[in-house]
Amino acid sequence: MRGPLDVVVIGGGQAGLAAGYHLRRLGLDFAVLDAGAAPGGAWRHTWDSLHLFSPAAYSSLPGRLMPPQPGETYPDAAHVVGYLADYEQRYELPVHRPVRVTGLHRAGELLRAETDSGTWQARAVISATGTWSRPFVPAAPGRTEFRGVQLHTVEYRTPRDFAGQRVIVVGGGNSGAQIAADLAHDADLTWVTLREPRYLADEIDGRALFDAATARRRALDEGRADTGGVASLGDIVAVPSVRAARDAGLLKAQPMFTRLTPTGVAWADGMTSEADVIIWCTGFRPALSHLAPLGLRGPRGHIPTTGTRAIGEPRLHLLGYGDWTGPASATLIGVGRPAREAARAIAALLR
Template sequence: MLELYDTIVIGGGQSGLACGYYLRRAKLNFMILDKQPVSGGSWLHAWESLTLFSPSEYSSLPGWFMPKSDQQFPVRTEVIDYLRKYEEHYKLPVKRGVEVSKITKEAGIFQVYTAQGVFIAKSVISATGTWGNPFVPKLEGIDKYKGFQIHSANYKTPDDFVGLKTLIVGEGNSGAQIVAEVSKVTAVKWSTKRQPEFLPDEVDGYYLFNVASAKYKAEKEGKPFDASQYNLGNIVMVPPVKEARQRGVLVSAGTFRQLYDKGVVWENGEKEEFEAIIWCTGFGYDTSYLKSLIPTDERGIANTTESKSLDTDGLWLVGYGGWTGYASATLVGLNRTAKQTVQEILEFLKSNHK
């Protein structure tokens, strides 16, 4: 007989762990399924120099503070270590190396299919984030380009680009940070659709979280709120980006209309050769395993109210950013969404599985 869990969480990264904290406090019988072999979530795949945008005291999961870092912002290895110790500290039941292929629901019970067998539960939390669904635009000629190209999801270190004239595409934080470090080892151009916009030097991720929270509260109350000065999509001035600004390398070359075998064709028709391209063009949502259960669009977005699915009772989606809860893709922003989700699960179980 299969064990029937109150809740199964799909994904053992920061979102899954935050939900696990509240599920444990609620004394529910739950399991976290994670396809990674070790703890750390998407941070395991991030480039080596990636840091948080906020100091450690403003970057903690519920219940246990992240240890203070020697750096202004905690580095990748410190975040991975924190997530590992958090999981151990709360003795969260994570089953590793388990990738979910599909989920179905019959007679009020979810069937979660994996290569390790089927798991069953009364409710499910999808917490798989975005890293597994990198987005590269389908531009004309992209299939003809013969140089080296990768998405930022697979970028690790600038050492792989030494001596390669490199084009970096995308005006967000990842684009700016990768321009900052690759430009130290080789010739780089930065292609953006619009002029990159930079936040004031003193603004970090915690400040942005507070702006997002104030905007969220105002919208709930039907009040106007102007957050234009601190657009959440603008670039955070972490130390490497500040240093790159001083070197004068954070200058956009504009956008290009297509690719050819050796490079790109700029908007003015001029061709330019590049030996490598790094696509910092964002991510969709890693929710393909839900397609057998609920409809999702081309980006992987499903219909929700906050984190609660509108298409099937007993399903929640946590940690996918503004779509499932304001700032819920950040460590500090997860707390509210995870707490509310588990409270809703408790009410659902009480009403539907007495």
């Protein structure tokens, strides 16, 4: 059994590292438990062509600017992985990996984290496990009848794997648009969206999205009208690859089909489309199964919070799952502020 420590951070991706930075500055005794085999969090598992929405200077964790990537305005995922690995080393963050937390339990005045390599105890816990490990695929009619290949965003890597194949990409968000743009040149592509794609203005990048999310949270906290945040601007950031495919007329979305068939999909009007592969770009759910022993889950699978603190367990903070745990907290630029607030709240609690 390890500990008791002041804090255990569960998750060593960008949110866990931002938390570690602020815990270190406050002089707290902590450990970061990361299920991954190497630094980089979810960025180690993305598709090959993925790039950030923002220049490096506006995609940084607290304390350390991301250096620019030579030849790229918007850094790619490999550059982000290198940055996160350097960040760990620069601030000497005590990351232990691979350590998978299987359950968090109350143990009197402590919280006990059961893992696949022993038990850790702490006076407080920050959960920062993100969403990448919980891909969501809707229960579409006929899904089990389709005889082709079905994948989720997390399983897509490169268009070379699908050259010459009939591919249906499902999803009108950023991942759907980017993967559709990736495949438009090499595959027989059908892009299907629930509603007409809404592109943000071409000049909008991640910094503007962070500002919009922050303004929305401030308005809600002050009791003013909901500004709509990022959703009010559109659904798809027009990164260069998406912009090029769109402007070339290669991204023409079809409305959502009504069911899958053994050989493809069908619409209510009788139209059908054959497919070898269906790629579901339909989002993720928070990876919170390790918190089930605490009995905190509320509506929509979320744990009710005040800021980052769990209402039902004040020793637990949640970080990086989306706006409900801090404005833009699932982004590199956005996670720093809620990480700082969580660390300060824990320091005050422990005092």
